[in-house]
Amino acid sequence: MERLGGLLRRAQRLSPGPSQTIYKRVEGTQQGRLEEEEEDGEEGAEPLAHFFPMELRGPEPLGSRPARQNPGLWEAAGRRAAPYLVLTALLIFTGAFLLGYVAFRGSCQACGDDVMVVSEDLNDELSPDSHQGTLYWSDLQAMFLRFLGEGHLEDTIRQTSLRERVAGSAGMAALAQDIRAELLRQRLDHVWMDTHYVGLQFPDPARPNTLHWVDASGKHGEQLPLEDPDVYCPYSATGNATGKLVYAHYGRPEDLQDLRARGVEPAGRLLLVRLGVINFAQKVASAQDFGAQGVLIYPDPADFSQGPHKLSLSSHRAVYGHVHLGTGDPYTPGFPSFNQTQFPPVQSSGLPSIPAQPISADIASLLLRKLEGPVAPQEWQGHLPVSPYRLGPGPGLHLGVNNHRASTPISNIFGCIEGRSEPDQYVVIGAQRDAWGPGAAKSAVGTAILLELVRTFSSMVSNGFQPRRSLLFISWDGGDFGSVGSMEWLEGYLSVLHLKAVVYVSLDNAVLGDDKFHAKTSPLLISLIENILKQEEHVGEPEATLRSLLPLPRIRPLPMDSSAYSFTAFAGVPAVEFSFMEDGPAYPFLHTKDDTYENLHRVLRGRLPAVAQAVAQLAGQLLIRLSHDHLLPLDFGRYGDVVLRHIGSLNEFSGDLKARGLTLQWVYSARGDYIRAAEKLRKEIYSSEESDERLMRMYNVRIMRVEFYFLSQYVSPAESPFRHIFLGRGDHTLRALLDHVRLLRAGGPGATSSQVARGLGFQESRFRRQLALLTWTLQGAANALSGDVWNIDNNF
16 A cells, blocks of 8 residues: 555645545544545645744844834834725635636546546545545545556456356356355445346257359359368258348448449349448348348458458358347247246347358358459458459359247346435446357456456555445446347336436457557547546556557447447437457457457467557456446537437428428437537526535436436337437437438438338428427437426427
């Protein structure tokens, strides 16, 4: 504690700035309790160490100074001037007080985007080293980094990647018990597990999936070897598909529309598509929309690292990926998969009706050589030993998929540090535990960081640190099947979580390189992430610091294949998932049997421990800010920018709609109400007292539910689980409205949508319903942000 003690003593010697909140220990009957004080630098207040007692002097000895002249005259003048002096002093004091107050309030607001200092009581039972009476943000940061540095991230990553971790396996059950035991050793306030019985799909060892050539008469010919029968697409439709082969680039809707424009019809064919750009489920859904019979997905070397010093995926490796367009157990959509629950016989609408199978680059080369027809566009050409790539069609193929469904127990593991002041508000951090294959980058890194953060925060609590809100650490099961474990938990506790979960931080896919930093997040968290990155200073060795690893961050919305997506799009909880990535093509071994500790270590050129430590630093500092700040550091004003940007996309179609007697005025009005409500709340917070706990609690409730406000209350969670109007899927979303409006213009960008694939055009009745769903959800968000019903001011 010597280093931390030095930091605390240095902090005490410095007079705090005008925006700082400090704590003074109250001695007496409540030892160890901290009393919150506000100090205003503008008023000239000094720390107690700078106060000196007045010295009282007696009469001056005779002759020690010149005698006064005309004492009566001076006394009369003094009496006349005294009222003016007092008045002048009062004016100066009042002016200084007002200036100081204004400066303090302004700086306090600025600290929302800068540094918000922790303001919370410490544990009653402090360690001997925790004798300092003042804690600043820098002190907590130093304490966190000190304990974090004592961990063994690299060893945990290595050992975890060596263990069998397929969901439902005996190895996974053993690992779950080991992690639970580790959480118990850390003496958290609560440790528990929950078990779900979910429908997972596995390959059938007795009947492996097959791929055959088919001759003109429809007879099966030579079988093409699927080099690794364990590689498959969970939730693929089972059965057989036969058709001529067509090359369809990445399988996006625009790629399939481009095929049609070039005279190659995807309907009735088997599509050969490349890995990347969109996920497996989106590729298969697009193919199904355009009438394809089945999909083969392969990794093209053009999409991965090239060069003599770059590691690349072996040409005989296929890549694993589920094809459920959604998350959770697709056989119990909208309901938690607890064993004692009886479910209606329904399936997720995101399950495909056509089969899909991953294949290796070697098999893809054999298929591409057989294709005829037009040459593929230049941007569609890859790096397989086939030149040029053609679109097809080619010879007939028969795909047989024999995967089987099994009811499988999966277990999530929970550990909780209860908050002191607001224990009913949860800051949640989680990592996927399971993996298909070694899964070093996929889940071993995240699991190791999660355990290290548990150990670090437990050590901090033992040394006198106590969060204001509860910290909830979770190890998820079933992640490789589409975030099944986390989604089932959300479905089971949705009515509670949207009221109590503040933020979700995901540690999945956290280290895929060391060149670029990507954050996929809710707009509410962007300012906080940027602020922490800006404040990061070099601590210790440069190669081990977060700042030395951070170029300018790339921040974007949460995609569906992110493990954090369901928290925001389904539950309305702001979430973030961040990753360090390679500069250029992606890490090539994800979702393969080559995702080993050794390969990840080689890709990072020996910097795996430093990068993992950097992720832990960033995640830990997020947790400190979110669990301790009096006012939640969520920037609700950011959504005003999002609303402006997204709805601004509709402006170009105003004329087309007006020609049909339609208008977008309703949605524009709701947009304006939201922006005004956000600005009004910001001003209320600006003019309020941070020491008013009841008022801060009211503001925090409104702030933490902003994300939930954007879930449409007019659609069923069972039928449309992703109700978020900006991130979700369905007719209630802004994206669906924009795609529909684009159909007003033949050949426009909307021609790439699945509606065009099914031959649908613009429908006025559907437009009116979409507009109502979007408008009233946005208006409801504005009303909720305004606070009490008597404070709502709109003329909608």
